[in-house]
Amino acid sequence: MRFSRVSLILAAGSAIIPSVSAWGAVGHEIIATVAQMHLHPSVMPILCDILNYKGNCHLAPVAAWADRIRGLPQYRWTGPLHYIGATDDYPSETCAFPGERGWEGRRNINVLSGIRNTTNTLESYMSLRKAGLTTESDEDAAQVALKFLIHFVGDMHMPLHLTGRDRGGNGIKVSFDSRVTNLHSLWDGLLIAKRIRTIPSNYTRPLPLPDVESQLRGTIYDPYIRRVVWEGITGKYEDELDSWLTCPAELSVQPLQTHWEQWLSWTFGRRIGSWIVGSHLTDGGLNTDDETLCPYHWATPIHALNCQIVFPKALDEPPYNRVSFSGSTDDHACHTSNQSLEVHWLSRPRKNPYLELDTPEYSGAIEDAWIVEKLMSQGGIRLAAVLNWLFADMDDSTPLNRTYIL
Numbered sequence: 153m154r155f156s157r158v159s160l161i162l163a164a165g166s167a168i169i170p171s172v173s174a175w176g177a178v179g180h181e182i183i184a185t186v187a188q189m190h191l192h193p194s195v196m197p198i199l200c201d202i203l204n205y206k207g208n209c210h211l212a213p214v215a216a217w218a219d220r221i222r223g224l225p226q227y228r229w230t231g232p233l234h235y236i237g238a239t240d241d242y243p244s245e246t247c248a249f250p251g252e253r254g255w256e257g258r259r260n261i262n263v264l265s266g267i268r269n270t271t272n273t274l275e276s277y278m279s280l281r282k283a284g285l286t287t288e289s290d291e292d293a294a295q296v297a298l299k300f301l302i303h304f305v306g307d308m309h310m311p312l313h314l315t316g317r318d319r320g321g322n323g324i325k326v327s328f329d330s331r332v333t334n335l336h337s338l339w340d341g342l343l344i345a346k347r348i349r350t351i352p353s354n355y356t357r358p359l360p361l362p363d364v365e366s367q368l369r370g371t372i373y374d375p376y377i378r379r380v381v382w383e384g385i386t387g388k389y390e391d392e393l394d395s396w397l398t399c400p401a402e403l404s405v406q407p408l409q410t411h412w413e414q415w416l417s418w419t420f421g422r423r424i425g426s427w428i429v430g431s432h433l434t435d436g437g438l439n440t441d442d443e444t445l446c447p448y449h450w451a452t453p454i455h456a457l458n459c460q461i462v463f464p465k466a467l468d469e470p471p472y473n474r475v476s477f478s479g480s481t482d483d484h485a486c487h488t489s490n491q492s493l494e495v496h497w498l499s500r501p502r503k504n505p506y507l508e509l510d511t512p513e514y515s516g517a518i519e520d521a522w523i524v525e526k527l528m529s530q531g532g533i534r535l536a537a538v539l540n541w542l543f544a545d546m547d548d549s550t551p552l553n554r555t556y557i558l
């Protein structure tokens with residue numbers, strides 16, 4: 153039978169709780185795996201060393217670490233680093249990124265700043281490492297920064313992590329295949345799960361691409377990764393991959409610098425230089441973007457999806473705008489608790505008052521347009537590019553061709 157493996161597991165009910173608890177992480181793991189397929193050969197050994205792997209080294213197992221630890225007291229402050237939202241943003245009525253009243257929350261504590269800061273940390277770490285000057289605390293800081301970077305690049309490619317409305321959709325109950333869930337969980341797991349369940353059977357066999365196959369780990373979603381790579385990255389997206397990594401040209405035009413700024417930039421490297429002139433840049437006032445890494449620029453079209461498709465207009469029209477419920481005060485968490493698993497998998501189909509989204513107009517349109525698959529591809533390619541940029545050994549005899557740095 154075509155979908156036997158997946159349907160078996162989904163049908164197994166409560167017996168499957170342990171394996172299902174990884175579902176919230178699937179998107180992150182897919183993005184990390186796709187990235188790993190596009191790394192320059194000199195990069196993975198360095199990443200494995202920083203991550204202090206003994207045994208099989210892979211980026212996927214650490215990709216959801218940031219979600220697992222965010223409830224611990226010492227990491228509670230990192231919760232708001234998983235998302236960003238603008239004050240005026242209220243999709244699908246208004247999409248503001250950021251709009252006149254700017255961003256919600258504390259300055260520089262958001263997912264785009266998180267990508268910038270962890271990259272900066274790793275860049276400084278690499279110069280120390282090349283000079284043989286790292287201490288144990290540098291090693292620890294690099295490990296944490298790397299795990300956060302892998303995670304945040306994934307979060308940035310999830311449209312609901314770019315809006316503050318109803319805690320990134322966690323507070324909006326919807327129905328999917330007559331099961332009650334919420335909009336955030338739907339995008340976190342259910343849309344992907346449905347794609348995995350309905351994958352064409354030819355993807356259960358290995359692809360004729362050794363670089364792809366060698367990074368797969370025998371997971372339930374391997375066939376889906378094969379499809380994303382085969383039909384997406386080496387298929388319909390091949391000609392636009394370069395454009396995914398482009399940062400706006402005006403960013404590389406340095407505004408008039410004072411001598412002081414030039415001196416700082418000469419002393420500390422280009423990044424500090426652009427940080428200081430950052431207020432001139434067009435990155436929503438976040439100071440996150442430069443000519444190599446531009447999370448704000450990359451996030452802008454992803455945020456726009458919230459008005460285009462993620463938030464259906466019907467949510468704000470009768471009768472669904474009158475459906476009320478009490479949401480928890482938890483922030484944009486991608487839930488991994490037992491409770492949400494019940495919401496995901498164990499609730500039976502039942503008549504419910506919420507907007508049904510497993511429809512041709514909603515999930516069907518998202519599938520036809522390959523929206524989730526494109527986001528996964530972009531996340532993987534961009535993560536690979538950032539890691540290659542940070543860690544690839546340019547003196548390595550392997551030429552740095554398009555295969556590795558797109």
Ligand SMILES: *[C@@H]1O[C@H](CO)[C@@H](O)[C@H](O)[C@H]1NC(C)=O
Nearest residue numbers: 233259260261262265266269
């Ligand atoms: C990023 O760095 C800036 C400047 O050092 C700091 O103000 C901010 O709190 C940092 N943000 C994060 C998310 O670490």
Ligand SMILES: *[C@@H]1O[C@H](CO)[C@@H](O)[C@H](O)[C@H]1NC(C)=O
Nearest residue numbers: 352353354355359360382383
């Ligand atoms: C799998 O089948 C689909 C058609 O259902 C086709 O478009 C795709 O190219 C095939 N993939 C491989 C790897 O052969």
Ligand SMILES: *[C@@H]1O[C@H](CO)[C@@H](O)[C@H](O)[C@H]1NC(C)=O
Nearest residue numbers: 169170173488489490491493
């Ligand atoms: C989830 O449920 C299982 C079995 O009911 C329990 O052992 C486990 O501690 C629960 N985990 C959480 C995070 O609540």
Ligand SMILES: *[C@@H]1O[C@H](CO)[C@@H](O)[C@H](O)[C@H]1NC(C)=O
Nearest residue numbers: 549550551552553554555556
């Ligand atoms: C890129 O480099 C790899 C490793 O040297 C090589 O196998 C591959 O053919 C090269 N690709 C192109 C497009 O030059």
